[in-house]
Amino acid sequence: MSDEVYEKLAATLDKIPNGFPAVPDRSHIRLLQWIFEPTEAELASQMRLTGETIEDLGARLERDPDELKELLETMAHKGQIRAWNSSTGRRYALIPFAVGIYEEQLGRMDEEFAKLYEDYYNAAKGVGNMFKTEPPIFKVIPVNRAVTTDLEIHPYEKAEALIENARSWGVRECICKKQKNLIDEPCSYPTSVCIMFAPKRENAYDNDELTRVVSKEEALKILKDSEEAGLVHCSMNVQTGQYYICNCCTCCCGVLRGLTQHDQPYAFVKSDFLIEVDNDLCTGCGTCVDRCQFAALDVPEDLCIVTTDRCVGCGVCAITCPEGALQLVARPDRGDKVPPEKLMDWMTEKAMARGVDPSELL
Incomplete structure (x- = not known):
């Protein structure tokens, strides 16, 4: 043929x-x-x-x-x-x-x-067109312990709770990191960090050759270890029905690279939060600058400053600040736009935005 x-x-x-x-x-x-x-x-x-x-x-x-x-x-x-x-x-x-x-x-x-x-x-x-229209396919999930304690976190932004409430768990090698390694652009971050979870099914990954079955406790440990390593939690841009959490880097991730490498405006949704610096506590050590993958932080004169339009609200900078000077606070526009309720709603909105009619495929 x-x-x-x-x-x-x-x-x-x-x-x-x-x-x-x-x-x-x-x-x-x-x-x-x-x-x-x-x-x-x-x-x-x-x-x-x-x-x-x-x-x-x-x-x-x-x-x-x-x-x-x-x-x-x-x-x-x-x-x-x-x-x-x-x-x-x-x-x-x-x-x-x-x-x-x-x-x-x-x-x-x-x-x-x-x-x-x-x-x-x-x-x-x-x-291409996946990243040129809303709604984006991915949403950044903040490190929950970096969020200021007086703020409510939506259920779809609670990574630990998504894992805690599941009935099966697994982990996969990150395909983005594997792909980059195979073209001689290896990544220094941990690689087996794609967490899978089944909200309703037990033993969901027993016959999945690509997924290593893990316990809930191991899945939670992988999540925390990924945070400590500086990886960004991402999942489906929906309110319900999530079944994976990717732990991503801008050097490999096909979605994050959409913004950082190709400047695609709808590659992913930032979290509902952004980082705030307590100037009384900040010593200008620069630890946070090294942690940020989006060039959102700088220490020009002994104090950290934030370029807010670059901050994706992941929180990985806050958890290793030696002085506890960083925390995630609500974005000014928080609540203006919520994710689609479920995947079918996402697909409907995306089809309309792209001007395609998938009805013959249903």
């Missing part, structure tokens, strides 16, 4: 609210060619986001279900689609390129794929 099946798949993926923009150097096609065999790409381009049983999919596509089964299971194993068991039988669904197909290549990723992705990422300037 020619590139036609890959063009069709790329177009299908770009109809998903997350987006998958075509780029002039055609690196998007080369990326899909690495992930999908032609027969896999052809089938994926005809699948739906909501999921179908093999009988329903076969009937709609006029294909033999027995013929489809092996192919679908192979595609699910390769992280190209989602497969799960439901009360009506096993179901198969199309997933976005990111967050979705790309992250599921963690186990398969090699140097060739890492270079292909970097080419595409730079050509699309941080995955």
